[in-house]
Amino acid sequence: MKKVSLLLVCFGFLALGSSTSSAKDKRVIVKFKGATRADLVWANGGIVENEFRILKGVSAVIPEERLARLWAHPAVEYIEEDRLVYAIGKKPPSQPAQTVPWGVSKVNAPLAWTLTTGYNVNVCVVDTGIELTHPDLKDNIAWNVSFVTGAKTGNDDNGHGTHVAGIIAGVNNSIGVVGVAYDVNLAAVKVLNKSGSGYTSWVIKGIEWCVANNMDVINLSLSSETYSQAEEEAINTAYNAGLVIVAAAGNDAQTGNNVQYPAAYSTVLAVSATNKDNAIASFSSYGDWVDIAAPGVDIYSTYKGGTYATLSGTSMAAPHVAGCAAALLAFNPALTNAEVYAKLTSTATDLGSAGWDAYFGWGLVNLYAALQ
Structure with missing residues (x-):
């Protein structure tokens, strides 16, 4: 009432x-063993943000549940988190x-x-x-x-x-x-x-x-x-x-x-x-x-x-x-x-x-x- x-x-x-x-997605860097295979990221529901020239890889946003499948592909050398970096003196506060x-x-x-x-x-x-x-x-x-x-x-x-x-x-x-x-x-x-x-x-x-x-x-x-x-x-x-x-x-x-x-x-x-x-x-x-x-x-x-x-x-x-x-x-x-x-x-x-x-x-x- x-x-x-x-x-x-x-x-x-x-x-x-x-x-x-959107997303419960993960920001990652994907390194390939040979030629860069951005198509593998797209095939796993990801979005390629950057393709590197200094190394054979890409930065991407990809659904968390697809990471294991992508990593298992023989063309992939490794996948790592695209971590945050900070200006010196601007670190985030320590977490309790x-x-x-x-x-x-x-x-x-x-x-x-x-x-x-x-x-x-x-x-x-x-x-x-x-x-x-x-x-x-x-x-x-x-x-x-x-x-x-x-x-x-x-x-x-x-x-x-x-x-x-x-x-x-x-x-x-x-x-x-x-x-x-x-x-x-x-x-x-x-x-x-x-x-x-x-x-x-x-x-x-x-x-x-x-x-x-x-x-x-x-x-x-x-x-x-x-x-x-x-x-x-x-x-x-x-x-x-x-x-x-x-x-x-x-x-x-x-x-x-x-x-x-x-x-x-x-x-x-x-x-x-x-x-x-x-x-x-x-x-x-x-x-x-x-x-x-x-x-x-x-x-x-x-x-x-x-x-x-x-x-x-x-x-x-x-x-x-x-x-x-x-x-x-x-x-x-x-x-x-x-x-x-x-x-x-x-x-x-x-x-x-x-x-x-x-x-x-x-x-x-x-x-x-x-x-x-």
Whole structure:
């Protein structure tokens, strides 16, 4: 049961554009034993970027699953990663040892990882973008696109979207953090600028892109206090196309608690924020638009500059739910978006008043319970 109000244009993210690229592909250098055989790269679904004269080889982007087949060809001498190099004094920061953030544990994601890690589910982070070279995210970023004037790619120049992405899909490696659904394919859909704001039209274009490119889940950690009919129509179109749409409920509890959009639209799963003690966050907006709750206080995740940061907000709560939705879809791809909503809300850990309430919705999202 969600409500409606009036009209405006600007969005901000909830924490206290158009060129595209794709792939879970690998950038490699291929050296040949004899004459350069660029045709072998193309035959294995790759794209040749450079052909070298100084050695018999090429640089290429090739699907990871085709590398072994290419390397097995008798004409190939070796394949190596096309690694990044840095100006002296500009090395990226050293990476901390991997930890499982408390929010990821709280939604029972680690218990669920024996059953699902979100593999092959496509998740749109409609936000400030994602840092495309972040060492704890880059292997999961499959697409990037920008609808922000002056921004040519989905790279994050703010940090907010990168933080959101790490909650959903921080890579399960030896560094940093691990996300709720660490095997999903991420789309960095940039609709907010460097200062964290953007126009409704940019958000609509981002949603439109997600529909056109067969995404499964959209995370919207952004809001406005003003109703937009155009935005609601775009979101309803995405929902009718089968997408799961998750949005932050808002951080307005102490400053008027006004209705927040897109969270208040009826086809959106609106998420409030909780702390480590399962209490509602002091800032978390509440009302009849809230569907479910998730961790949103002192959340450690990826951040711009190849770093990590601790942030609070319903912006951090929403991606916990988006990650759970992706993991659930990977476990059972036949589920409709309505069935995903129902499973997540019906298996949530009840908090506050018995049953639904305006603060926690149906309760704290519980991925492991949703899989049973």
